Amino acid sequence: SLQLTLSTSSNLSSEPSAANRSRGSRCEPGEYRSARRCCQLCPAGHYVRKPCSSPHTRSECKACYPGNYTGHANSLRSCLLCTTCREDQEEVSNCTSTQDRKCQCKTGEFYCDSEHCLEGCHPCTSCPGATLHTCNATRDTEC
Known part of the structure; x- marks a missing residue:
């Protein structure tokens, strides 16, 4: 019934939500998808401790422990073993x-x-x- 409500609403209110949906379907360069949001990648030498809570913001990044590394900006949940x-x-x-x-x-x-x-x-x-x-x-x- 939620789809029916959206489809019967006026064009003015449905167009922005359609535009937001299509814009949100593809993340920007330097971002990755997490739980229907685009989050900024963590820099090299870090990993994603916690994905972003609002769209297009930085994830909570943590530095790699000694003996581990990440060579590029990434969305990894842990660093790679050396x-x-x-x-x-x-x-x-x-x-x-x-x-x-x-x-x-x-x-x-x-x-x-x-x-x-x-x-x-x-x-x-x-x-x-x-x-x-x-x-x-x-x-x-x-x-």
Whole structure:
């Protein structure tokens, strides 16, 4: 019966509500949808502790705890866990609240010549004689 009441009301009162509905259906850049409202994203290094209570306002954001991060403005309900370097890797850059830890194969011991090295690092080849190229994180030894 609520729809019937809206459809029988005058054009003057139904047009603004229709306009508000259509405008509210799509959030602005930098916003996300939560419970039929558009809330502003939390900045990198933070997560959404509590979504906004009125449209187009900032959510309650909380800083990531050490060992966690968010790299971009977001609507996440928790931060992401920082990557842990494997035994055959070394840390290239530390994890911060806005950037994940970066790892590479241990220089001079292991290498990986593919982009993500999900299969792991390979042990460097040792040369019995002269070395043309010394093993590094992304390239094996050339004898």
